[in-house]
Amino acid sequence: MSILHLIPPHPTASSFPSHLTAAPQSPSSHRGPWIHPLPAQWSSSGPVCAALGWMSCLFTGSRASIQATLRTLLAAPWPSQRDIHSWLQLLSVLQWVLSFLLLGIVSLLLLIYLAFTSFWPISALYLAWIIFDWDTPERGGRRLPCLRRWTVWRHFRDYFPVKLVKTHDLSPSHNYIIGSHPHGILCVGAFCNFITGSTGFEEMFPGIRPFLTTLAGNFRLPIFREYLMSGGLCPVTRRAIGYLLSKNGTGNAVAIVIGGAAESLSCRPGITTLTLRNRKGFVRLALQHGAHLVPSFSFGENDLFRQVVFEEGSWMRSIQQRFQKMMGFAPCVFYGRGITSVQSRGFLPYAKPITTVVGEPVTVPKIEDPSSEVVDVYHEMYIRSLLKLFNENKTKYGLSETDELHIL
DSSP, X not given: OOGGGGSXXXXXXXXXXXXXXXXXXXXXXXXXTTOOOOOHHHHTSOHHHHHHHXXXXXHHSOHHHHHHHHHHHHHSOOOOHHHHHHHHHHHHHHHHHHIIIIIHXXXXXXXXXXXXXXXXHHHHHHHHHHHHTTTGGGGXXXXXXXXXXXXXXXXXXXXXXXXXXXXXXXXXXXXXEEEEEOOXXXXXXXXXXXXXXXXXXXXXXXXXXXXXXXXXXXXXXXXXXXXXXXXXXXESSHHHHHHXXXXXXXXXXXXXXXXXXXXXXXXXXXXXXXXXXXXXXXXXXXXXXXXXEEEEEEETGGGSOEEOOOOTTSHHHHHXXXXXXXXXXXXXXXXXXXXXXXXXXESBOOOOOXXXXXXXXXXXXXXXXXOHHXXXXXXXXXXXXXXXXXHHHGGGTTOOTTOOOEEO
């Protein structure tokens, strides 16, 4: 027996007394015998629950009850355009966080698993590809403009939101090292501004190609390495940076998060402390290649997560520092918001505004073998330029006049 046999024929007006065929005065005052509206718990719980209720009535109700249920479904509150944009922003941040935290490890484990199955040729072919392509990250990577312009990055930008501010022009006839401060937990400002096209870096600085450096070990992880190179990330090694500054033409801007993992251990909201005083390798590289030094500061970067900061000298801090020296990254104990609620705890960053201000370039001459004294001079010039940038913009982007930038 088909389901159509369960549905009685639609009654005609002559089949009922006049008081039943008269038009009802209101939905609640007079209903025909064939109309069975949804229970309140279905119709008041949003479009999804209303849809489930309608599916139930499809198999158990009559034609009129289905029509009434459909009307109830259409009258249910649907997400507003603002709600849709909010969920798109949340999902864009979720995919980014999961990509950086899990993509490399999951891809590695998957390829190892496939190696012991009938799909082992996939692992073998990809291993051969990595061996063949081993040096590509050290030679500028493999940028994909379409990925940099991915629509997802616009939603990612709007979640916080992230903004890029230009204070001075950058000539495409030179190469640059951009110092990115502070590190924060996940370097959101640096990634959004220098790797995605969502904040308009290439429009603000025409003729300049931005790159961002990260740990060299990330480029040994399958699939993840392709993801990183497609956006313009490269290893934070002398060889990779030297290639971009000397063998890739002019107009290259290599962003380096100077503080690194050590700085992330002290990251907390409202604290602006940088690990910079003894970080001079980037200055030596700039001198060797004649690349100008450009300070940049991302206001709001440290407000995205909450971290348990262990005091210097404590046994937990010692464990973190030893782990950092061995692995290259710091095991920060942090949390953010949850997926379903801002009040819950999770691993997503809080939606706090980030404003990255790019400062005035420090002109650097080309000296193939600079002395320590020369390096110190330009290092001090860079610090003064960074302090000037911070003090001129701090009150514009969420800090008070009394807030100071501490450099360790």
